[in-house]
Amino acid sequence: LDQARELAAIDSWNAELAAVYRRLTSSHLWTSDVEYNRALVWAKASAGSFVVEEFGKGIWAGLPWFRDNWGRDTFISLPGTLLVAGRFDEAKTVLENFARYQKLDALSARDYGRIPNRVAAGDKIIYNTVDGTPWMIREALEYMRYSGDAEYARTILPLIREYVKGARTHWLDQEGFLTHDDADTWMDARIAGKQAWSPRGNRAVEIQALWFTALEAGARDGRRQR
Numbered sequence: 001l002d003q004a005r006e007l008a009a010i011d012s013w014n015a016e017l018a019a020v021y022r023r024l025t026s027s028h029l030w031t032s033d034v035e036y037n038r039a040l041v042w043a044k045a046s047a048g049s050f051v052v053e054e055f056g057k058g059i060w061a062g063l064p065w066f067r068d069n070w071g072r073d074t075f076i077s078l079p080g081t082l083l084v085a086g087r088f089d090e091a092k093t094v095l096e097n098f099a100r101y102q103k104l105d106a107l108s109a110r111d112y113g114r115i116p117n118r119v120a121a122g123d124k125i126i127y128n129t130v131d132g133t134p135w136m137i138r139e140a141l142e143y144m145r146y147s148g149d150a151e152y153a154r155t156i157l158p159l160i161r162e163y164v165k166g167a168r169t170h171w172l173d174q175e176g177f178l179t180h181d182d183a184d185t186w187m188d189a190r191i192a193g194k195q196a197w198s199p200r201g202n203r204a205v206e207i208q209a210l211w212f213t214a215l216e217a218g219a220r221d222g223r224r225q226r
Helices: 002-009 012-025 034-048 071-083 088-099 132-147 152-170 205-224
Strands: none
Touching (some): 012 034, 071 088, 071 132, 132 152, 132 205, 152 205
16 A cells, blocks of 8 residues: 555656666667667567566566566576666576575485476476576676676575586486486477477487586686685
8 A cells, every 4th residue: 555655646657757768778779770779679678578576586488378487588588688788686686586496405306406497376386497507507607797796606606506416416427418308408398298299309409508608607607706
């Protein structure tokens, strides 16, 4: 009721216009091409509309079907949605929101160290993705590069250590490749919740690139703290 009274006491329409203007001008690229400028602003406004507070700060994966916070989709879209837009505080909050869901209950769990594949209303949190966590680690490094917040390395390093511990315990082969289940990549659909709809094997090429990138990001973060 207090919040409703506060809204009623102000010019909420113009306050919202001012807030949108601040979001769209916190960073900008302006050229001599008017149509290009307009398209860029609309793209920024459109992407920004997917930043929500429903399950803590997050980025919806898409409407109308994916009105949830998906780990993979969130961190693929975070640079273009929040970092290049200069919305660093929100980007940090998204990282922190997913970090609090990292699975740390028992090292014997095959998902130990992972962040969720999906956080959704009315559903249990699920961890059946091999790439969500390395995407997050990559974007934590990107956040530090864009914002200059080098101290964030202290926050993210414990998450990286536990993720690597879980990966080495359950998923690393003798050659150092990160293995995974048939439906643990971006193609994670299963028939009746069992058979992989489009099996990818257990060493998908982009997963190895993400694994290498996560290790590289962790090493860089570690050097920042020396």
